[in-house]
Amino acid sequence: MKTKKETEEIINILRKCYPDCKCSLDFKTPYQMMVAVMLSAQCTDERVNIVTKDMFKKYPTPEKMSKLTIPEIEKMIHSCGFYKNKAKSLHGLTRKLLDEYDGVVPETMKELETFPGIGRKCANVIMLEAFHNPQGIAVDTHARRISNRIGLSDKKDPEQIEKDLLKRVKKEDYFDANHLFVWHGRKTCDARKPDCSNCKVNKYCNYYKKLNKE
């Protein structure tokens, strides 16, 4: 397992590799971020952006969204996959926001995680992107793969992986680490064909070391 120092070095190298990395979901308000990240489960950000482009034009606020029935929402988000569950979550989270928070997205992980369709990963993304106040590291499929391959965590469960990451990543690096793991996964450390020979952090990577021993 990597030390804190090695983890810091890895993050510094990745920072140089992806100086412009940022969230790829489109949104203008914390509510729109909440909706976009909920829809992004098992779906690409590109697809979510296509769906939310029209949706946020017509229904930009929880007040406007609350006029829609679940079947109407289902029709709108159909192409995002798991649309029945997501429509129920979108309807439920909008209602809860209006009923319990006057339509204002709360700014704590604890409260965010009580909304339908919002687990720890989504709450982490909302705190990071909507409030610029990261509380942890969102472990999506890319962060999970990279953590396991490099040797930042040997766990499979995202929450356990996050715990391992938080022991190694400095708080001031949370912001960049969230983006860097996703970008490295998309651009270099592909699930099927990782570009290990061109990867700038390969000297730290357990997966790469193992490949070269075989």
Ligand code: SF4
């Ligand atoms: S060396 Fe290969 S497996 Fe390791 S992080 Fe780089 S691309 Fe991924």
